[in-house]
Structures are given as structure tokens and as C-alpha cells.
Amino acid sequence: xxxxxxxxxxxxxxxxxxxxxxxxxxxxxxxxxxxxxxxxxxxxxxxxxxxxxxxxxxxxxxxxxxxxxxxxxxxxxxxxxxxxxxxxxxxxxxxxxxxxxxxxxxxxxxxxxxxxxxxxxxxxxxxxxxxxxxxxxxxxxxxxxxxxxxxxxxxxxxxxxxxxxxxxxxxxxxxxxxxxxxxxxxxxxxxxxxxxxxxxxxxxxxxxxxxxxxxxxxxxxxxxxxxxxxxxxxxxxxxxxxxxxxxxxxxx
Numbered sequence: 001x002x003x004x005x006x007x008x009x010x011x012x013x014x015x016x017x018x019x020x021x022x023x024x025x026x027x028x029x030x031x032x033x034x035x036x037x038x039x040x041x042x043x044x045x046x047x048x049x050x051x052x053x054x055x056x057x058x059x060x061x062x063x064x065x066x067x068x069x070x071x072x073x074x075x076x077x078x079x080x081x082x083x084x085x086x087x088x089x090x091x092x093x094x095x096x097x098x099x100x101x102x103x104x105x106x107x108x109x110x111x112x113x114x115x116x117x118x119x120x121x122x123x124x125x126x127x128x129x130x131x132x133x134x135x136x137x138x139x140x141x142x143x144x145x146x147x148x149x150x151x152x153x154x155x156x157x158x159x160x161x162x163x164x165x166x167x168x169x170x171x172x173x174x175x176x177x178x179x180x181x182x183x184x185x186x187x188x189x190x191x192x193x194x195x196x197x198x199x200x201x202x203x204x205x206x207x208x209x210x211x212x213x214x215x216x217x218x219x220x221x222x223x224x225x226x227x228x229x230x231x232x233x234x235x236x237x238x239x240x241x242x243x244x245x246x247x248x249x250x251x252x
């Protein structure tokens with residue numbers, strides 16, 4: 001496990017273009033762990049592109065990133081766990097078969113049992129993925145990413161399709177996971193983020209607008225701009241976005 005408050009992820013001038021489209025522009029930041037870090041922003045803010053770069057799935061147009069103080073090539077696969085925004089769901093694959101697959105990929109003995117137990121799916125092991133509830137599937141994907149005990153976990157909007165109660169349940173599980181490792185999660189749900197993360201990064205139009213602890217960012221909002229909604233107030237303040245109050249999802 002990483003030492004307390006060790007720099008786990010860092011980026012310097014990170015940019016990514018797709019033709020004429022600028023997905024990320026001069027992104028610079030550092031993330032420390034263990035802890036739970038939220039990357040917040042509306043759809044199209046560049047959150048997924050940033051994670052793709054940090055997960056080694058694509059290369060930057062300019063700038064650089066490091067994990068554990070080293071460049072991404074060679075990529076430290078054994079030290080990183082990933083849950084993609086859209087996980088592959090194999091046709092007719094059961095929860096047990098999915099768990100067996102990821103245990104085999106990572107070479108973890110009895111890994112399938114660890115995944116099913118962590119996800120609370122021991123009694124649902126023979127149920128096809130297509131018949132799992134949203135919360136059950138989310139827990140399965142998360143614990144499959146944890147099976148090899150990674151020090152760093154990237155989660156791309158893993159709770160986006162869940163109802164509020166299930167979001168809270170999955171969030172509580174992730175907070176426990178983040179006590180011993182660095183967990184980085186994207187979301188566009190500001191209400192969800194308010195009580196979830198230790199550290200926050202606000203992104204809009206491919207740029208980081210602010211980052212820091214929840215307490216620091218909320219405290220920086222002027223008194224006359226506060227509505228008592230914490231992270232939502234801070235996001236609107238730093239990002240200078242005009243979004244209808246009462247709608248906590250910036251992507252709506």
C-alpha cells in the first residue's frame with residue numbers, strides 16, 4: 001500500500017486533441033493517497049479522456065503524466081485497477097464466470113471467491129450479468145478491479161445509472177476501499193460528490209478549474225454565493241457556470 005499522502009498521480013501540461021477538437025488543454029495537477037478523489041464536471045468536460053490517458057489507453061498530444069513518480073511507459077498494470085465507463089458484458093456470462101475471468105487475467109488464486117464475496121454476490125453467482133441489478137453489477141465490476149489488490153483505482157462514473165439509495169450504498173463501499181489506497185472517480189452528480197470525496201477536481205471544457213479538499217473549496221465560496229449546497233456551490237463558483245439550481249447533475 002502507498003505511504004500516507006504519497007503523490008500517486010501527477011500531470012504537467014497534459015493536452016489531447018482529436019483532429020480539431022481539444023478534449024484536454026494544458027491540464028496540470030497532482031493527486032495524493034491513500035484517499036478518495038472525485039473528478040467532477042459536465043458531460044464533455046474531458047473526464048473520460050483524462051482517465052483514458054492515465055490508464056494508458058491513449059497517448060497525450062502534449063504534456064506528460066506520471067504514476068507513482070514514474071512515466072507511464074512501461075505501464076504499472078499490477079499496481080492499478082480500472083472500471084471503465086462502459087464495462088464489457090459478455091453475452092450470457094454469469095457473475096461467477098466474470099469473476100473467474102478477472103481472477104485469471106490477474107493471476108490471483110481463489111480470486112473469483114474474493115470478487116463474489118466482496119461484491120455480496122455469493123448467492124447470486126450463477127445469475128447472468130444481464131439479470132443483475134445496477135448496484136449488483138457495479139459492485140461486481142469494482143471488486144473485479146480490486147482482485148489483485150491495486151494501490152490505485154480509476155473509476156469512470158461507476159454510479160451514473162444507479163438510483164440515489166444504491167449510489168449511497170456503493171459510495172460507502174468505495175469510501176472503505178479508499179482508506180487503504182488511492183481511488184479516483186469521475187462523476188457529474190454534484191450532490192453525490194458532496195459527502196463522498198476527500199479531494200475534488202473541477203473540470204470544464206477540458207481544463208481543470210479548481211482542485212483541493214472539499215473543505216477548502218467550499219470555504220472559498222463567498223458568503224453571498226452560498227446556498228448551503230456545499231460542493232455544488234463551490235463548483236458553480238469556480239467554474240462560473242450558469243446551471244439551473246436544483247439540478248445537481250452538471251451533465252443534465
